[in-house]
Amino acid sequence: MCTICAVEQTHLPSVALLRDRFDGRPFRVAEAVEAGISRSTLYRLLHDGNLVAAGRGVMQLPDGGMGALSGLAAVSARVPGGTICLNSALSFWDLTDEIPERIHLAVPRGTRPPKIDQPSTVVHVFDADTFDIDRRQERTDADEPFWVYSAERSIVDAMRMSRWVGRDVALQALRRYLTRPGSDPARVAELARELGVIGQIQPALAALLS
Secondary structure, eight states: HHHHHHHHHHHHHHHHHHHHHHTSSOOHHHHHHHHOOHHHHHHHHHTEEEEEEETTTEOOTTSSOOOHHHHHHHHHOOOOOOOOOHHHHHTTOOSSOOOOOSEEEEEETSSSOOOOOTTEEEEEOOOOTTTTTTTEEEEOOOOOOEEEEEEEHHHHHHHHHHHHHOOOHHHHHHHHHHTTTTTOOHHHHHHHHHHHHHHHHHHHHHHHOO
């Protein structure tokens, strides 16, 4: 057996375990170690092309995912307690025509904000008491999981944090949402109350619904 083939055969059990455990999604090095693969093995797999880097401390099988939204999954794997928010969430829910240059990630106040250069990410600190409201797991076009706020919460956050999103972008998102079948303006108002910003959002809701 050739040397290269022998190396590939040696890698097969580790690659199979990674495929079975993570199903092609991006994963943190720490997750792979917990699954039973040593760091040295991971870096050998990376060096030999059996893994690809999806961000600092995040890896992925080369044939796993890499769809148009894979950056969201890579960031979510890097910061599993975080949530895709604001412009990035609006884009995911097709509530804006903007294609954000950076991924917007929320973390709860009291945690250390991560610094993520790849993919380029801006981190926002949200109130810990309301952080989990309407936080849900979705999947990218390549079936990779990530955490994101619901369409309704994303609109409320955009309105209340318009200095980051842009007032016009936030209003456009609300307008587009309200024209969709199955939209739930009562839920938007309810979330606005829960987040303490009903006074900011009620006039816009009333105007667009009139």
